[in-house]
Each structure stands twice: as structure tokens, then as C-alpha cells.
Amino acid sequence: MANWIPLWLHKLSSPPVFYGFAGKLRPWAIALALILGVAALYGGLVLAPPDYQQGDDYRIIFIHVPCAWMSLFIYGVMGIAAFIALVWRIKLAEVVAMASAPIGASFTFITLVTGSLWGERMWGTWWTWDARLTSELVLLFLYLGVIGLYHSFEDRRQGARTAAFLALIGIVNVPIVHFSVNWWNTLHQGSTIRLLGPSSIAPSMIWPLLTMMAATKCYYVASLFGRTRTDLLALESGKDWVRHIAENEVAR
Amino acid sequence: MAVLRRDLTLAWRQRGDMVLPVLYALIVTSLFPFALGPEDALLRRIAGGVVLVTMLLAMLLALDAMFRSDIEDGSLEQLMLAPQPLALMLGMKILAHWLATAVPLIVIAPLLAGMLHLPSPVIPVLLLALLLATPLLSLVGGVLVALTAGTRRSGMLLALMLLPLCVPVVIFAAGALAAAQEGLPWIAPIAWLGAALVMAVVLAPLACAAALRIALDS
């Protein structure tokens, strides 16, 4: 049987191994994120034709939509890591979950800001209680709650586990919020403004979008690895492998 | 159940604390007409929402105290070591807390609604919505309070954590009120609240026990 995968994963979950692995992978992820990001921006801002309805304004989607995807994707990663952290008590999973939260919160924030900018051009208002916007705002609060709870504990591991539990509650909550907000919006008034209908998007628009998505993913990996590495160092500061690294740094 | 009886006795001994949320709700509600002007039509339109949000804030005010004193004097440790299921005992604690804080609020809810000229046929719907929404908030809040049990400062944090969770509750409760006010059928949102409450009654004590064990590092 191919049991090398769980074995490899098990090895990877040990902090020193992950530290080295993440350190090797991180420059590649940054480079890839930069290249893909530049390519996507060029494709989106220069090559893609203007929209027949929205002119050039729509181009903000090349930032907005990938960020919105990332805000949910990172919450998913955080939830999975939180689950692993609570069930198997793996230190690395705690660190990954907690390192994901600020990145996810930033993406959510960017989504809200770009959405608001776009809304101002398209709908003539900075903010509307659209179901998706509201859900995104709630998502931001969830992220902030997780971060706040994590930092309110003196013991970081305890804080991480507690915040991980909150993240799991949030996972249950997000669909409920989305459903209820949808229901609420239709009850109060038929929303006069809709986001882009499911109009078929031209391929010249879709490839920059997908490329940007890949770029944000790479950026996430790079950022996550960076944060995880520093957190691991701080968390394991008493251990031998950290001392070795510190000694090597000093020797250099 | 011993826990329920003790907590109710305690609440009764400190009934001054029980009055505070009620007073708070009264003050907040009476500020709205000053801020918005005494126009009846306007007040009538916002009455349901204002009463709901005020109740929520008043409950939030008292939520923090749910486990605080038990942690400080070590009662919670004794509770966790007792041979009964922790989830059940915590469920009883939450029930006691609900009885001590939410029930007085519900009792004055018609008064608050009257101050804002909520049409009287809507008041039964308001009470029904509150009867379903407040225990839901107590249960969800109990889980969150358990999560902050190991921390020093938690007031603002609790509000931040509770907000995403209480959005659906507010939406459905307010939805029922709005529908009733317009003479539309309001049973659907109430049914959703009821369903959520049933879920919460089953799951929240378990989650609360798990959260407490994590937060107190066991």
C-alpha cells in the first residue's frame, strides 16, 4: 500500500521539518505569485477588451473577484487546520490556522474595499446591503473575532486552540448567514441592483481572472509559510533545532 | 437539578444585578425618540427593530457574567470534576442565566414597544419572537463566553464574536415583526427561529462544554 503519503505528512507536521520545507518553498511561491500577478494584471488591464456595458470600470474584478475567492478559500483552510488542531492536537495545524487568519482578513478587507469602489461606479453608492456584501462583512467580523480571541490569551497555544474552536463555529455560521441575508434582502425589497448577471464572459477576460487567482494562491502560500516559520520559531524557542538556527545566524 | 437551583438562588440574592439590563434597555429605547424626533409614523416603523436590538445589547451586557464569578471562585473547577455530564450542567447554567436576564427583559418588552407606538396586534408576535430569539442568544453566547473563559478582558471581544452569530437571529426575528406589521404571514421566520433554537438547545451545551475544556486548557 502507498502509505508514504501519510508518513510524509506526519514527518512534515514536525516543526523543524516544516520550517525547512517552508523555507525552501517560500521564494518560489513569491516569485510565482509576482510573475502570475503581473501577467494577470497585464492581461486584465491591457489585453482584455472593455465591457460593452461597464466600459473600463469592470476591470476592478481582476482584483475583486480573486480576493473574494481567497477570502472564502482561506477561511476553509483555516477551518480544516482548526479541525486538525483540535482533534489531533498538532502544533503545526494550530500555527497554520492562526497564521491564516490575518491573511484571510486582509483579503476580505480588500474585497470589501474594491467592491465598494466598484459599487460607487456601477450603482452610485459606496455600500448597499446586498446579500453578498453583507456576508462578506460578516466574514470579516468572523476573522477579526478569531484574531482577537487568539491574542487575548497569554498562552499562545491555548489561544490558538480556543480561536480554532471559534473558527469552526464560524464555518457552521457562514452558510446560515448567507442564507438568512438572502432571505432578508428579498423580504425587505426586491433588490433593485444586482451584481453582474451570469453573462458569459469572454475568454480574454477569463484567463487573467484565473491567472490572478493562481497568483493570489501563491501569495497566500508564501505569506502563510513566512508567518508560520516565525510563529514556529517563537513557539519552539526552547527547543534545540531553534537554537541551532540561531547559532548559525550568529555565526554568519 | 442542583446547578439550576443554586444559580437561581444566587441570581435572587443579587437581584440588583438583574435590574441593570432592564434599566439599560429602558434607557436605550427612550433615547431613540429624542434622536429621531417624536413622529409617530416613523417610530412605529422602527419600533420592532429597535426593541430587538436593544434586547440584544442588554443581553450582551449580562452575558459576560455568565461564568465569570464561577471561574474566579473556583466553582467551575468543582463543576468540571463533578460526576455529572458537564454539558448538562452548563445547559442548566445557561437556562438559569436566561431566566434571570432575558425573562425580565421580555416582561418589559411590551412597555418598550408601547413607548415606540408599536401597533398592539404586533406585540404578541414580538413576544413570540423574543421568546425564541433570546434563548438562542443565551445559548450561542454561552459558547462564546466559555471560549473567553481563560482570558482577562473579554467585553468588547465578546461583542465582536457574537455579532456574526446573531445576524441570522436578528434578521429572522425582525423579519417576523416586519411581516406582522404589514399584515403578512409571519409564521415562516418564526419557524426558522424555532428550528434554530431546537438545534441550539441540543448542540450549544455540548459545544459550550468542549469550549470550556479548551479554554481552561484541559
Added chain:
Amino acid sequence: MTPATPATPLLEARALSFHRQDEPVFGPLDFRLDAGELTLIEGDNGSGKTTLMRILTGLLRPEEGELLWRGEPLSWDRCSGEVVFLGHQLGLKSELSPRENLRFAIGLHGSREHSQVDDALARVGLAGFENEPVRKLSAGQKKRVALARLLLIPAALWLLDEPYANLDRTGIELVNGLLEAHIAHGGAALVTSHGAVQFHGGEPQRIRLHD
């Protein structure tokens, strides 16, 4: 659950150690405790006595090592109902009277046969204070209320964290008397203390914690 035979100790620790933020709190620790035995845990302030106590109650999880309760891994649901823990925080509600506090404890943990709340209070020297709110009692008297709980609740193992703190000479004798009676009835006890303990029932086992 296997019945406790003389071969399986009530509580056994193997290479138990605990770290907080990767700072070791106490080192690998081995000990065993049989029914009818008293063990003293000694150590200076900050040597991890209270932490060890909390681990033994199952409230905290040890980082490394094993803890066996009647030969099986200890967890809070395994030993609950057989262990009484008396910590720094006494677990008394200051708004309630000693009698109400003890009734509540019985409601949670059950009570020993032939034990009466008022008798227990009289035994710890609090006759006449049954209905006074606990907040009006002195620190030593509060401690005595908590000690009365030991008399009422059935348990095989007592975990007493600093039971002598705040007590006068008669109070200390009271604790010793309670411990002796408990041991004589086949109970076991773990007691932390930084002071000298005089115990008349044979020399107790001692565990020394270092920084």
C-alpha cells in the same frame, strides 16, 4: 473497568512532565499511590505543585508521560466522582451560606452514607455559622467550609492543594485528623505543602519538586 487489585495502584504516574510555553514546569516524575496511602508533594513556590495538582484532577493535560487511574489512562470522565479536589480557590459561592454551599456540593457529587451537612459543619468547628453568608466568614472559616465538603462527598482520592493555608493550629490539627480518618478508611490523599507537616499515621511518601 478492571477491579482494583493490590497490584494495580490507584494512581500511577510514569515520566510525567509538563511545559508551559516550552519552559519545563516540572521534570519527569514517577510515583504511585495506593489506596490507604498519603503522599506529600513538596516544593518551593513556583515549583509546579499546583500545576501537578491540576493535571492529577484531569483539568490539565500533561505534555509527556503517562498517568494511570486504576491501571487505565486518566481522563476527566474516568475518575470523576472518585476524586475530590480542594484548590486555592475554594469553589464556594460567597452569597450563599455554608449550608447552601455544601448542599449544592452534595447535589453535584452525591453524599456519603450517614453524613449530615450540619454535623460536618460542626465537626470543622463552624456550628452556629450555618446560615451566615460565606462572604462574611474569615479566610480560615471559608477554608473550613471547604474542608467540610471532604467529609460529605464520597471519594477514593483527595487532592488537597495547600490545605493548611490560612488555618490556625486547631485548623491544622483538624486537617491532620481528617486525613488520618480518610487513610484509615482506605482512602488515598495527595497533599501539597511548602510547610512542615506532622502526620501521625506512619511516615508519608514524599515527592519533591524542583525548579
